Amino acid sequence: MSSTSQSVLFDAPGPKAKRRILIFNILGILLAVALIVYLLLALNAKDQLNPVRWLVFTEGSVWSNYLLPGLINTLKAAAISIVTSLLFGFIFGMGRLAQNKLINAISSVIVEFFRAVPVLLMMLFLWIMLARSGLVPPADSPFIAVVIGLTLYNGSVVAELIRSGVHGLPKGQREAGIAIGLTRGQSLRLIEVPQALTAMLPALISQFIVILKDSALGYIINFNELLFNGKLVGTGNSNTLQALVVVALVFIILNFGLSKLAEVVSSRLSSRVGIAAPAKEEVEAEV
Amino acid sequence: MEGYLSLWDEYGSRIMESFWANLQLTFWAALASLVLGTILAIMRISPIPSLRAFGAAYVNIIRNTPLTIILTFGVLVLFGVFQLKLTNDFDLNFFQIAIIGLSIYHAAFFCEAIRSGVNTVPLGQAEAARAIGLSFLPAAWLVILPQAFRGAIAPMGNVLIALIKNTTVAIAGSVAEISGLMKTMLEYRADVGVLIFLTVALMFVIVVLPIGALVTWLSKRLAVAR
Numbered sequence: 001m002s003s004t005s006q007s008v009l010f011d012a013p014g015p016k017a018k019r020r021i022l023i024f025n026i027l028g029i030l031l032a033v034a035l036i037v038y039l040l041l042a043l044n045a046k047d048q049l050n051p052v053r054w055l056v057f058t059e060g061s062v063w064s065n066y067l068l069p070g071l072i073n074t075l076k077a078a079a080i081s082i083v084t085s086l087l088f089g090f091i092f093g094m095g096r097l098a099q100n101k102l103i104n105a106i107s108s109v110i111v112e113f114f115r116a117v118p119v120l121l122m123m124l125f126l127w128i129m130l131a132r133s134g135l136v137p138p139a140d141s142p143f144i145a146v147v148i149g150l151t152l153y154n155g156s157v158v159a160e161l162i163r164s165g166v167h168g169l170p171k172g173q174r175e176a177g178i179a180i181g182l183t184r185g186q187s188l189r190l191i192e193v194p195q196a197l198t199a200m201l202p203a204l205i206s207q208f209i210v211i212l213k214d215s216a217l218g219y220i221i222n223f224n225e226l227l228f229n230g231k232l233v234g235t236g237n238s239n240t241l242q243a244l245v246v247v248a249l250v251f252i253i254l255n256f257g258l259s260k261l262a263e264v265v266s267s268r269l270s271s272r273v274g275i276a277a278p279a280k281e282e283v284e285a286e287v
Numbered sequence: 288m289e290g291y292l293s294l295w296d297e298y299g300s301r302i303m304e305s306f307w308a309n310l311q312l313t314f315w316a317a318l319a320s321l322v323l324g325t326i327l328a329i330m331r332i333s334p335i336p337s338l339r340a341f342g343a344a345y346v347n348i349i350r351n352t353p354l355t356i357i358l359t360f361g362v363l364v365l366f367g368v369f370q371l372k373l374t375n376d377f378d379l380n381f382f383q384i385a386i387i388g389l390s391i392y393h394a395a396f397f398c399e400a401i402r403s404g405v406n407t408v409p410l411g412q413a414e415a416a417r418a419i420g421l422s423f424l425p426a427a428w429l430v431i432l433p434q435a436f437r438g439a440i441a442p443m444g445n446v447l448i449a450l451i452k453n454t455t456v457a458i459a460g461s462v463a464e465i466s467g468l469m470k471t472m473l474e475y476r477a478d479v480g481v482l483i484f485l486t487v488a489l490m491f492v493i494v495v496l497p498i499g500a501l502v503t504w505l506s507k508r509l510a511v512a513r
Contacts, residue, residue, distance in 0.1 A: 028337030287449030
């Protein structure tokens, strides 16, 4: 994708254009250097470059007591949410494809509602109400609220992915299923949805990034995940800036790995015959 | 029912004020992130390697950082450490810092949306622009981007919708907006907790669904016929 967009706007440059590009390139580098120097000076003015503030993160105890338990909670919430979102998405994706008008309507309302409502609102609601209801131990309610909130939103997105994946399949697939005597539901389950899932796999993996990122919303409802514990480290050692940077780096590395995985899967799939993934932006922006 | 009505008596005006704050956050952040996203998109498609690298680095770093961290950073670091004062009004200051955070985050997504729009512009358009003597910037600004924007309406609309919903995260940036008020209301009026959630959720549905429909309609209406 990027290679085509880069070759669209300019030719292989001639001698004059080469010189101009070189000049602007150097200007760009100088500007970037100036920006970095400015940031470093600003940080230094507030004593934020002091090694003491950074070296805290080389201590094993900070990791073993705060960051790793936080990371494990983040990953636990994300992993469970990924599984439950797929389940939710499968059920309601099938529901939206069902011929029964009532099932179809109910699934549509649920999917559209949970896609339109901010995840944080669901988490706040579940957190407070679950803790009050006594259905779960109050200490567990942040974790459960995060998982259910992530499941309702991302599950609805997965349902849409499955639906658009099935719509993107050639009509012959369904017709062949019906021709060998399968019911509509059997043909969906056995023939269409598996292919749709394969075609949508890159988009699904991108959605896992959203789940991982949104698990940080748990910070707001006192779920002791990575950001929450990172902030504790920051408050305790008066190095909030450094703590947030370290936490952000961990998230960036994890998400970057996932997006690379999505790219690899996507390029593997594109070499397979007969599977055409619908354009990603038709479905959802992974914001 | 009576409990719900008394909730409106008690919080009605604050509900409206808070939601208005979310809409204002959306407006200013959408404006700023669209401008920043366009600049980033131009950088990413430009022939200048250093600018391309900067654009790519920005997008890859910001896109993979949780918004919660960015907005927390705004209040704990920009305000807490650097004492950033954009205005003397204490509350307005947090509001403006949150706009900056939301803009920085969503600019990365607007950039990618516009870039996907650039990919819908056929090669012939760029070749024609070069043939009549336009250099990179005029070609991008006069020929490529106008068509790219029209091709990017659907993904840009999705980013806008995500931005509307993401303004609720501004609670992490100490902004008095609807999710913070909802938390307060749930704590004091748990008797009508479900109705509180449905009310606030419905406000978002009422804003988001028509915009979604409008975006779909516009993206078909404005699509460049090829």
